[in-house]
Amino acid sequence: MINERVKKIIDDLEMFDEDIDKYEYIVDIGKNAPDLEENLKKDEFLVHGCTSKVWLIPQLIDGKLNFKADSNSVIVKGLVTILVSIFQNLYIDDILNFNNTELEKLNLTEIISPTRQNGVYHMLNKIRHYAEVYKEGV
Amino acid sequence: MINERVKKIIDDLEMFDEDIDKYEYIVDIGKNAPDLEENLKKDEFLVHGCTSKVWLIPQLIDGKLNFKADSNSVIVKGLVTILVSIFQNLYIDDILNFNNTELEKLNLTEIISPTRQNGVYHMLNKIRHYAEVYKEGV
Amino acid sequence: MIKDDFPYFSNSKITYLDNGATTQKPQRVIDSVVKYYSEYCANTHRGSYKDGNLATLNYEDTRDFVRSFINANSSREIIFTKGVTEGINMVASSFVKENFKTVIISSLEHHSNIVPWHNLGYKKGNGLEVVRFNNNLEFDLSHFEELLKKNPGAFVSVTHVSNVFGIVHPIKKITELTHKYGGKVLIDGAQSLSRINIDVKEIDADFFVFSSHKSYGPTGVGVLYIKESNIKSFKLYQTGGAVIDRVTYDDSTFLDSPLCFEAGTQNIAGVIGFKSALEYIKSISYEVIQKHEKYLLELLHKGLGEIDDVLLYTHSNLVGGNLSFNIKDITPIDLGLLLDKQGVAVRAGHHCAMPIMEELGIDGTVRVSLGIYNDKEDIENFLAKLKRAVSILKD
């Protein structure tokens, strides 16, 4: 299930020869993604370790995890929207069992980079963290 | 005067093709140099900064500086004996006006090396220091 | 072409404009490092054998070169460190702590010159004073003098050149005023050594720090200049091998400066390589560097002037080669990323200078930081790629 979603995104991204075109596409995703209601932009939902602000909000619906996200950077918003689309509406165990290194195939250098300036690495951690928290049954 | 003395020593040392032979000669100088009376081996005469102990003792005779020296290392004793022979029985100003870099021509790497393990550099400083002290008229 | 001296530019197509973070290295610097490692590698100040002596000689040769390069009095005043950050931390804990009630900094400091003070308990309103700036971000000398009057005998620690905006601080006046009120001064030369001739005697600084890696030299090396008269009261920082004269189990006695401040094996290869970097700067000359930088800055300003909604934060003439800007309604990070995706390396973010960002009410800026090798094509390329990035990001 997750693998298929990842595969589809890889296919989409591989259409672009040039990095900049790929990122133009990601910017578009970011521009078109819905904005978070201001009252949800709480510090507790911030992804720690990002220079740009990223909010990731989990919700358990029928035993499945759902996420809403936003960012003050439109690129990061595009990236987090992609991530959310990968992990959206899944059972907690599916998220926890998924090997994040699979995502390296997306070839978004931001995802594997350990710099703290970009947040995708931390977003992934936050998604996992939510899954763990819910698994323990908050 | 000093330059001639240095020149003579350079000539002596240049007879040797191999470093080890040159040092054998220096060891011989050390072995043949007189020992310092034990009561002169005072801390104030120690050359600071040498791993081996080196004593350098100045004496002003008829306005000229004279030195006695000794060391617990026979090589260092040879070296300090050579140095003393260069600066022996000279007017203070002659010592102070002498450009120590001339001594680099002796090609005794110990002389130019700034490591603290060997002391020749510090011996030179001590000789200069004595000259300065006597110049100010202790 | 200067780029030919730097192997990076034959290996990479990147337009490198992040010189404030670190610079590329000329071949001769790399060669010095390699030569040490492959021809006479040995520890310094220890073994008295051929390669050990040669390594020590070359290490000390860098010290002497630095001394003359910044016109210090004696090589006793030149201490090798890991970089500016270590230099400031050393001064903070070995000299300032416990001896100074007040530390005064400028508004444009790098975190390296803020956090160490916080960490020792100097906080705003409680021992830490921050000099105001005018609306060109220039140092406010009269506010500074007010602070000095209020806090006689203060420790002043200011950057020479702002890493974010390039503002050049009037450090000669700063040391003059500080001394007039009985204080001491540290100048952070992280961003200036590569651009401005440093004469510590003329500046009359008590401490001057810089990093090799920001001035075309190896990583992991820096210099702390300590004016001779301050050495006596400078406490030992790290201790260990090579700083001591004599050790028993009961106690230790120490060598003189500089050796007593360089405990343990130093970054020998780095120190040796740093001399080559300084020689390189000298061979180009500060005059040429500054003229060239000024020319590129003009091109940049002109180009940015042709883009809509560009926000600059200073129009000061007192600038070195760092320029920060924003574009209205666009996050600087996004510009940085899209420039990167087009092969242009600039820095976007807070540049380790959060307080001034907060004061200006912004999250960060995009910074173009020039190096000795940047040229007209780099600026044109940057501007073209910036335009593309803006057109992607604007709605």
Added chain:
Amino acid sequence: MIKDDFPYFSNSKITYLDNGATTQKPQRVIDSVVKYYSEYCANTHRGSYKDGNLATLNYEDTRDFVRSFINANSSREIIFTKGVTEGINMVASSFVKENFKTVIISSLEHHSNIVPWHNLGYKKGNGLEVVRFNNNLEFDLSHFEELLKKNPGAFVSVTHVSNVFGIVHPIKKITELTHKYGGKVLIDGAQSLSRINIDVKEIDADFFVFSSHKSYGPTGVGVLYIKESNIKSFKLYQTGGAVIDRVTYDDSTFLDSPLCFEAGTQNIAGVIGFKSALEYIKSISYEVIQKHEKYLLELLHKGLGEIDDVLLYTHSNLVGGNLSFNIKDITPIDLGLLLDKQGVAVRAGHHCAMPIMEELGIDGTVRVSLGIYNDKEDIENFLAKLKRAVSILKD
């Protein structure tokens, strides 16, 4: 031949036997350094562009490699330093100071593990205890246990392998006993990392330090391993850029380990090169290294046995590749110098371990310190040149 991996040996005819001071570097280490400088030179943990990311990735890759190399739990436990000396100084001032009444060291410590304690006020008879040795210079475990009983909750700081005599301390028993009496332990691995497989979990050390340059890596890099459970109480040491989460003029908040302990620009090239050094050691394997070292030590002992008046200070079997000796009535410095003049590099003197010299009533020793590349010819050559030196020096 292993020497072929090291460019030094094709450039120099020196018989290099001063590996305890620093080691030569394999070509691949130099290559890693050069590659960083000439292909992707950028600062780490800062700019979010291609080369910046690659530099950060490779820097962090070394951290992860070190973690697995010494079998640490997490990369949070691996802090890059300048070397052992900095590591010990950090632990002394950020962990031990003010929290421990007693520091216990062995008799065979390097000055790096003595002077920092003196400098914080731990002196013999006043907070500093020294473990006795038996007449083979081996660590006296029962005296150690006595000291622990007398000083519960002590901080124990001992070297793994003596840099002078090669004695290998029973560090597993030392950590066990220390923990039994409520103390904490630092192990100085300066001389062991190049010779002995380090498993920090098995050793159960609280802190373990080593230097890259003594294990075939670049100068100016070291590692401080901090066991996870000690991180919380480990105070910040240096602060500045890259350690902070948020800074205002009023205060700073900090990142987590390891980044909060690595302030300012690190020795990036050095850290990256260090990974290649560890890979190199791995490719040879500790088994091979130890077997070979044992063989060379036997040759050495045999050869020295044939020279008159050789004084050895231990006949312990618990030795790594350092061997110290004297020849009756000859100053070790003189032997060192005459060996040097014959192209043999050994160390003669006190080896930064004056207290044990004093205890043995000697000024110093001549030390032969073996490296991975030394071979039978080196030992034979050393012995031949030693004989010549002795014959010159003896009356």
